[in-house]
Amino acid sequence: MYSLADIIYRRMTETFGASDFLEPLFTIVSYLLPCIAILGIVSLISGALTLLERKISADIQNRIGPNRVGPFGIFQFIVDGVKLLLKEDIIPDAADKKLFRLAPYIVFSSTVLAVIVIPFGGPFIVADLNIGLLFIVVVSSLVVVGFMMSGWASNNKWALLGGIRSAAQIISYEIPVALSLLTVALITGTFSMQEIVKQQGLYPWQWFILHNPFTFIAFFIYFVSSLAEINRLPFDFPEAESELVSGYNTEYSGMRFGFFFVAEFANIFVSAALAAAVFLGGGNIGIDPYNSPLGYKLLMALVFFAKALSLCLVTIWVRWTLPRLRIDHMMSLCWKYFIPISVFCLVLTAAWLVAFKGNSVFWRIAG
């Protein structure tokens, strides 16, 4: 398995020569560089998504949207970030100060952790872990610890309700998400993200979404459940504005609020990217991602981003169209419909693999 870290490590040993003395340094640098790049990319993507969200919502609602800062307002998110940095950072007197400070970082870092196994197309992946898919599922549910912490530490009843709601919601929807991802893992026989992408192809009939009818259902279950996992409408209960004021982040201001905000949008991207990689072929254009010219590698990244961003667009579109469900409806949707259906999909996919020797519906075309 290759990853960016491996490639950088190899390049460094080739340039400077292998030595026992320098080896730890190489290892640290080879992991540090992609991590810094990931932090930059995550912030940039979530910034761009905030802008996109504002522009699209403006379009849907007959408004103009941000257009003051830079051409078409494209620097609006930078200005917003600066504003958040400069704002007064208020910690309520009655808050549990240590937990209050810690919570945004836990939310943010668990989101960024998930990004390290996202295959950005071609060789662009920070670490191609052999448990990649499981890693994302585990790490992204760590967010709930941060939400609960912020809800509890704020010492505000609305925030507490928001925190409890997010715990109930994220833990419930973790199950259909994981089960529908497992449906694909059954087909691939591996959890490695690069390997999952590699087993798909350029054309839609080579993607796992069209592998068999059950992965098709699993994709939609994954997508709707991921909306719940990232607290987006119609499932935005933890911060339901008209019910809970602002939910778990009611008492937060300044950059601490900014961390929640960035994490929220980064989460949109992570779940869309995961769907793109696992169900929609990721950056696979039918060429070996490692031994190909740089132009092709960039093309793969472009294909991946196109898929991921169009899923982000759908997420945003849904938010500005639908009203919010009620929390008991949401819970019954999860436990009564999504979980049984996703178990059903998992079992029937297994049966399909046995019956058709692992071939897809389109196996004649797909070869």
Added chain:
Amino acid sequence: MTEFALEEMILNMGPHHPSTHGVLRFIVRTDGEMMLRATPDVGFLHRGIEKIAELMPYESFMPYTDRIDYLSSLNCNLGYALTVERLAGIEAPEKAEYLRVIGAELTRIGSHLIAVGALLLDLGAVTPFVHALRERETYNSLMEMLCGARLTHHYVRIGGVAFDAPDGFIEKALSFVNHLEYEFLDEFNKLISFNSILIKRLANVGIITPEKALEFTLVGPNLRGSGIKFDLRKDEPYSIYDRFDFEIPSGSGKFGVQGDAYDRYWVRIEEIKQSCRIVRQAINQMPEHGEIKTKISKPFKIPAGEIYVRTECPRGELGFYLISAGGKTPYRLKIRTGSFSAMTIIEELSEGVMVADLVAIIGSLDVVAPEIDR
């Protein structure tokens, strides 16, 4: 060892809360997501309007009636003007009556648009709210054409109206109601009214049976939502409402039980249509020329006596009980508003529902804070 008992949580919802439409406060007792009881705490917006009325001449009180309910200021103007006119024995000229009705029905449309939009906003749907406000914007500029003010119109005067309709107003008003009735409402219903999430949120929530509605003296769309066809414009016609052909929509349990929140929502949507019909008929019947204001004596005095006049406001029956001792100012003026009675039923409806339902109930009853307190 301390014993852990399941504790109730007392939540203070408001006076600053995104979904309490103005300065309203509820003391909410909850057990987790379930609500045990929500007790409204009114009085934050008390401005003593009734007392102010005793201190000033009859004509000068008119702008204060705008502030009784800022979303339907023209209807409040009309109610007050009718009260004073009836006690003083004045009749407004025919053209003025038509202008009053056109203005009042346009205001009803504007008010219902914001009521429906705000309910949807509370349920998390931002886009329909903005679409409703886009239409309300046309109404605002129409009223600006008519009387120069966009929110607190102060258009009706004792004995008539302030201004004649300017050039182009009639055409613009006609195209507005046509657009609303034939294009906008269909689009709006497709966008949100028949959305299954919305139906799940509103149907079977906050059910008010017809008996209960009468018990709590609900009025206006809230009463009609429970299936009781009572509309003062039809049952006790004032002004010239007997000349128009329109229907009274009422709740029939479209997607749930009769008298649920969806019925109240749907009654408002249907009333927008009926108001459009009234505006169209009024425009067609209105005489082209004519007086718009009867001269009143200066200083304006009313012979001693008392009267109660009720009119149909967007939020239901608006009653003015006026006692005159024969001077330039009223001896006493009592105002009865629709939101106040709607407010009293919230405590009853809130037992055993979820926090999210309380928001839907408040929104569907269309409570406007300044109207409660005056």
